[in-house]
Amino acid sequence: MYLGIDLGTSEIKAVLLDGDNRPLASAGAALDVSRPRPGWAEQDPEDWWRAACAAVAKLREQAPAALAATRAVGLSGQMHGAVLLDNRDRVLRPAILWNDLRSVAECAELTAAAPRLHAVAGNLAMPGFTAPKLRWLARHEPEGFRAVATVLLPKDYLRLRLSGDKITDTSDASGTLWLDVGRRDWSEELLDAGGLSRRQMPRLVEGLAPAGRLSPAAAAAWGIARPPLIAGGAGDGAASAVGIGAIAPGDGFLSLGTSGVIFVVDDRFRPNPAQALHAFCHALPRRWSLMSVMLSAASCLRWFCRLAGVDEATLLTEIERLCPAELSAAPVFLPYLSGERTPHNDPFAPGAFWGLSQAHGRAALGYAVLEGVAFGMADGLDALRAAGAAPRALSLVGGGARSPFWAQLLADALDTEILTHQGGEACAALGAARLGWLADGGDLGVVCVKPSPRTLHAPDPARLQALQARLRHFRALYQARPPSLAETLI
Template structure:
């Protein structure tokens, strides 16, 4: 038997085929574009997702004979996107994506309503789904009146695959319509956003069965037996399933375009004032919390772009020696910030510049600024009672050992680097598909990868990085003053 994990990303789709033991049999990727018709807008045609999936599956069929043994599918997707369907299941307008900020006024209005944070467990961010529908109601009233269902991107692919409107808890937790503690749609939250329960998909746990692959798709894909489709997951919940972070003490640092520090939680402990996200996990009875910074490797990419170098070239020039923080400080808010500021207008800066400042000084300051931004998320997590014992470092930025050593020392946590192979959202999605098809308990499937290397904090520099973080935090009032 084989299982298909689909990672529906913002810029492309990845399909991963694995066997019963989770071993990779093949993978395929298809890119697609975002549309930005106005400043702050970010949209995507869901037809691009379907075309990408069909293309990836065609490649897997051609290169992996065991695709014909497919028994389960799981979909992980970028969260918060609003895909609007009419009564016939047709898409009414392009999906409004997570990084679209047009609904900032609607988000502020919803967030200020009594009880909204208490029920949803989160601040209503402009990127969340509920304020997007409020924007549509205000600015595209004719479309709003025709909305029969609102589906998140992963749920839309589930709808394409099964014909049923079904979503999982982890993805739905980012809408501001879900009672995250009760794991059910909230009539109070829906009413606050002028929505109804019948416009929502049915809810299942991510590891449970959401439906079966439609016969016409199965025939087109060359499949003869029944294929279960799992509830699926939001992208970070799926990544947690892929890295084996299900229980208290387990988590990961993701150094991608944005930065994430995620902690699995055995219980529900929201802290919306910290700008932490508190979401349902993709498996029953679990939650997770994460701090999000919007510019992690994107900060290094920005410096590389303006200096005419590459990110790898910039970090290579620093050598292998970890040093105490320098006098140049970088605030990594190039695109605003989530945790802890919840401020789309906040912007970054360099301070401490002098005539003798070098490009290497700027590079080191950027790496330190991102590490201190992740420390903000760690401090917020500690405030909710979370603790992290086993933390993996993943994402493109983790290729820099110097950066990982710096982050380990700033967080004062050992960071584990996977030995290799698959461990991301596509694997997590495939594992959810396996659980849905076989009924296997998630704990038996979603195990941690082999550790290739453990990067311990530099004991001689932890205190210096603590001082550097204190100076970083002292810059907060100055940030506010210049807005």
């Protein structure tokens, strides 16, 4: 048995996988994001630990014997977060998350201080990445910065609690701007530009490598008979790729979670920061990835449901009842609730509804939200195509994969076949479990098989044509937007 744990932004998911590649049980525990100031996003690492323990406790209720037989654990998690520890491994402050915007000025400073940043790290300096957060800390919380003995990424804080080891993997480390992504090692040059050193970094391993072992106390608390291995694990995108079987060059998937990602596998490091694309290490040796990222995807739907006082299932049912004329007359929604990465690299890009009238009800606005996210994904896919990455079909994973209507809308807006798979909403946790299996000696060809498609959504030519006019309007609205109020508040 193999246990996979995915530390997301809104939820921790846990999956138990057997030796026949079948998920036996899954569970989750919700998380909240603290926003103490406009543009800020933080979480308490202790909340991650409590949620992880709660999710595993639910697995224990479902399948106690299977959990007890766990041979290895894999970890996946939200990338870029800064978990800051002192010399006694105590957390110094709440973790600053991937969707935090406070370090805009520090991005420009880092780029100036490290002229080879783009070539070495493979990415533009953006506020979501880890390195600008530490520059912000040095300026605004200097005592805290001086006390930093170790910087961990979110999933690796869980590893520390489970085993006492300070280890990360190359895929997750790719999102720090401290990694030489081509060499798959920490860059002394980039660390020095941020006033840091290798001794403050965790040890690096590949995602499928053994990276510690559960302590006897943690194993006993979780109901596991013998302390299992812990795999290196992966950032959430690379873990989802392993979960969906995207391991060969050209394989790709679309993740519709809190953020939105289109991930394409490559066998070479080919950075393309001019398109605001991310070039990261994959979770597997000698594999890299090229990714487009939008900062708000399924989180836009959750946000609107809270405002409208409706649950997602009810809203989706109302949307599906809209006729074609109502869809064409819906408002246009810009999904930039946390700024945007690909293709704009604009932390101040604002969200907006345009074209509202008294004729619009919540279903029309809900449709606009789904469509706006699909259009943001279309922008990302265009950037990937311009960089030479053109997958013929995309597997759909993440929480948004639960909606057939949204899947078809994505196929129509992207003019690309969209495949859904059983269990796609927990793909990162499944990928983490598979990495645990590989660390335990599993064969790559056996472990990382592609799951059978549940549904195939082919583009509808009529809807594709209708959406193209709205997509042009969507793009024009971004170009014509006034300055965001957030720009004056951060």
